[in-house]
Amino acid sequence: MARPHIEPYVELDAPFKKFDLNGFKGSHYKVLSLDTDTGACTLKVRFDGGFKRKAGMSYSDMEFFVLNGGVKVGNEVWGEGHYAFVPAGQHLGAMSVPKGAEALVMFNDSEPSFVESDRNHQLALTESFNSFNAYNDAPWGPGNLVSPSVATGVGIKILHYDVLTQAITFLYYMSPEFQQNNISYHDCAEESYHIWGASWMMQFGDLPTGGYFWRPPYIDHGAFKCKLGCIAVGRTDSKLHNYFHFNPWANPDENKMRAAAHLYRQRPQLYEWAASDGHNHPHGPPDFEHQHYHDDAQVRHLHNHAPVGVKEGTQKAPKKKSRR
Ligand SMILES: [Fe+2]
Numbered sequence: 001m002a003r004p005h006i007e008p009y010v011e012l013d014a015p016f017k018k019f020d021l022n023g024f025k026g027s028h029y030k031v032l033s034l035d036t037d038t039g040a041c042t043l044k045v046r047f048d049g050g051f052k053r054k055a056g057m058s059y060s061d062m063e064f065f066v067l068n069g070g071v072k073v074g075n076e077v078w079g080e081g082h083y084a085f086v087p088a089g090q091h092l093g094a095m096s097v098p099k100g101a102e103a104l105v106m107f108n109d110s111e112p113s114f115v116e117s118d119r120n121h122q123l124a125l126t127e128s129f130n131s132f133n134a135y136n137d138a139p140w141g142p143g144n145l146v147s148p149s150v151a152t153g154v155g156i157k158i159l160h161y162d163v164l165t166q167a168i169t170f171l172y173y174m175s176p177e178f179q180q181n182n183i184s185y186h187d188c189a190e191e192s193y194h195i196w197g198a199s200w201m202m203q204f205g206d207l208p209t210g211g212y213f214w215r216p217p218y219i220d221h222g223a224f225k226c227k228l229g230c231i232a233v234g235r236t237d238s239k240l241h242n243y244f245h246f247n248p249w250a251n252p253d254e255n256k257m258r259a260a261a262h263l264y265r266q267r268p269q270l271y272e273w274a275a276s277d278g279h280n281h282p283h284g285p286p287d288f289e290h291q292h293y294h295d296d297a298q299v300r301h302l303h304n305h306a307p308v309g310v311k312e313g314t315q316k317a318p319k320k321k322s323r324r
Contacts (some may be wrong), residue, residue, distance in 0.1 A: 003034060003040070008204045008213055014030050024053075029044065033191065038109065047071065049097065049098060049100040051095070051097040052094070058114060059113045059115070061085070064106075071101050074094065082134070090124045134157060149242065153179075159233075162298055172231070174197075174199055180224040183223065183245055186240055186241055187259060188239060191215070193212045197230025201223070202223045218253075243258065243262070245258070
């Protein structure tokens with residue numbers, strides 16, 4: 001069971017709850033989305049002034065985006081707009097929040113966890129760690145970084161890119177008076193949090209400041225409008241391909257069929273092979289370049305699979321083998 005469709009959701013008026021978990025005491029949280037099977041979730045967290053915790057790591061990949069305030073992490077100060085991708089098992093330095101801060105905190109593989117440690121887990125994929133200010137230290141690119149492209153008037157900054165699944169985390173804006181008159185859907189789940197500003201969608205209406213959605217694959221969204229501009233954090237769980245059309249009555253099953261028809265026309269040999277009988281690769285076919293990709297946490301997560309050799313649903317094993 002993946003995360004359910006939540007759209008639109010505006011978190012600003014929802015109350016925070018006390019975060020009574022080791023490593024998070026002294027903070028409060030709101031759940032924006034949750035996979036009830038794995039515990040993977042996106043939270044808005046309020047760190048109260050005086051929050052402190054020792055150096056440590058999580059068993060899940062974690063993404064952290066500072067919405068306001070400042071967080072001291074080791075020798076760094078993460079101010080407004082700071083983004084970090086922290087792979088499972090990578091330790092962060094001691095954290096302190098002198099005056100309070102709010103952040104989006106995403107645990108992509110499993111429930112929030114914290115283990116005190118001053119070193120990395122031996123299997124941590126530390127090369128995927130990234131920490132920088134998304135407002136100041138990354139350039140805007142055009143919306144057509146993803147092609148087929150959204151209409152002119154969207155800018156994108158890539159914050160994180162998973163080389164195996166092509167999942168991306170990004171900052172995006174819609175310019176004032178942005179309009180796009182077609183309908184889109186994707187093969188990936190798509191997530192967004194509006195840091196500032198409102199946009200409008202034909203199916204779901206206005207998404208204001210504090211607006212959020214977790215949208216499973218193949219759900220129609222658009223046409224779009226944005227009167228005064230907006231800026232948001234977006235994320236996908238795999239490759240973002242824009243399928244466009246103009247049929248407001250299309251449902252997800254029809255959209256899936258249409259996506260498969262694209263594959264049939266454009267990659268016919270692959271379609272024929274994948275659709276034919278006689279394969280037995282429940283964890284994915286062999287890949288001579290990435291021999292251990294079956295055991296990558298993100299890939300397993302997308303297919304609801306336990307690691308190879310582990311009975312499904314019985315154990316969470318750490319990731320192993322570098323993906324580069
Ligand atoms: Fe989309």
